[in-house]
Amino acid sequence: MLLSNSKASLKSRQKNHKISRSFWTPTNIVLLSGSLTILPICTFIILSFLLPLFTASLSASTGTSHYSTSIPWIDNVSECEHTGRNWRDRKCWDNVHDPTF
Structure with a gap:
């Protein structure tokens, strides 16, 4: 009985070894x-x-990120250009306006 179990175990180990070798x-x-x-x-x-x-x-x-926007409280060219902004279309434009302002 012991001998038959060990033979079965040996055969299963050999079979598993063949399977792992056949993978490559x-x-x-x-x-x-x-x-x-x-x-x-x-x-x-x-x-x-x-x-x-x-x-x-x-x-x-x-x-x-910066967006261009007009500054409504500046209404003349000299004040707009003095603050470093651009006067365009009779409005003072801030070219680097932060959207969280």
């Missing part, structure tokens, strides 16, 4: 190396599309 076939090696090549390329492509979205949201939240 040329086809599997090509598939594995192809997958390991494609994975970083796809990761790079996805990150290159996502990175501008994150940088745009970061720059908007830090206040580095």
